[in-house]
Amino acid sequence: MELSFVFYVLLYLYAVSAAGVPVGVERNDSPVIGVLAQEVYNPSPGKNAYIAASYIKYLESAGARVVPIMINRSEEEYTRLFKSINGILLPGGGASIVSSGYAKAAGLFYRLALEANSKGDYFPVWGTCLGFEQLTLLISEELLLSHTNTSGVALPLDFTKDSKDSRMFKDFPEDLMTSLAKEPLTENSHQWSVTTESFNGSEKLRKFFRVLSTNTDGQKEFVSTVEAYDFPIYGTQWHPEKNAFEWTHPYIPHTPSAIKATFYMAHFFVNEARKSLHSFTSEEEEQEALIYNYSPIFTGKKSSFEQIYYFD
Ligand SMILES: *[C@@H]1O[C@H](CO)[C@@H](O)[C@H](O)[C@H]1NC(C)=O
Ligand SMILES: *[C@@H]1O[C@H](CO)[C@@H](O)[C@H](O)[C@H]1NC(C)=O
Ligand SMILES: *[C@@H]1O[C@H](CO)[C@@H](O)[C@H](O)[C@H]1NC(C)=O
Secondary structure (H helix, E strand, O other): OOOHHHHHHHHHHHHHHHHHHHHHHHOOOOOOOEEEEEEEEEEEEEEEEEEHHHHHHHHHOOOOOEEEEOOOOOOHHHHHHHHHOOOOEOOOOOOOOOHHHHHHHHHHHHHHHHHHHOOOOOOOOEEEHHHHHHHEEEEOOOOOEEEEEEEEEEEOEEEEEHOOOOOOOOOOHHHHHHHHHHOOOEEEEEEEOOHHHHHHOOOOHHHHHHEEEEEEOOEEEEEEEEEOOOOOEEEEOOEHHHHHHHOOOOOOOOOOHHHHHHHHHHHHHHHHHOOOOOOOHHHHHHHHOHHHOOOOEOOOOOOOOEEEEOOO
């Protein structure tokens, strides 16, 4: 009796999952993650928007495939893409978080993600550097940034008490947590930060994000790693992707611990994407969307990125 009950439950779960309906017991082992493009500083024909290749390699290194999300596309196109991909990464860079195509697309995906997650449709969002700053604006609905002296420096993380039980760090090996706390493994390339004080001053931010680490430029303390309490939404002011994939500045760390940090961060986020069951409507549609349709260019001699994907 009990065994046959189990059998029917399993059969039921199989039937439901075969129909593509999330049942909470599945894992998506072919996650596809969107990475948002942004305006180039000096546009030229064929080079109006870009993504640094390090973000792509970072996600690929942990078992994801990547779809570039172009800027200035229609809401219909973004909504369709949202239903096809398993998470989004908002990269660092120099676009306006108020008025750019990057800001508009980020805002739309953020709202779609909130709505989906509220209904039990898992969809992780990650903001790195500018992407984190963008998330703080979307959540707080205020510009909370302050100037900090952090435009090219690797720092150890000042972990908060909450980091220990965080989703992000709880499965990190003990020795890596010690290295992250003691060695300068997190690369900062930003002139703006959300100070701990500004963060504390925004009730919306405080209620949304658990602070996992802070840092200081010697004068001002700022928030450097966050995870949302109720959503799979994450942010770092620092650059987890650079250690393994960028070589253009002497302050980018490449020690074994630094590379391990890159990998564990990627592994965490890609695992989050494995909980999303969105998929393209056909294999052809998926193939046409993948970053494999584009080729990066070697730019390390004249930019901060070794390789860049350019788009029209
Ligand atoms: C995208 O839109 C923004 C703002 O509407 C504009 O400033 C930018 O030039 C556009 N970029 C491209 C590549 O179309
Ligand atoms: C900024 O930080 C760097 C170290 O990262 C330090 O050498 C420099 O003196 C600082 N500048 C100011 C104005 O504090
Ligand atoms: C922010 O608030 C937390 C707890 O609410 C407190 O521990 C911390 O000292 C505050 N920091 C600042 C800079 O106000």
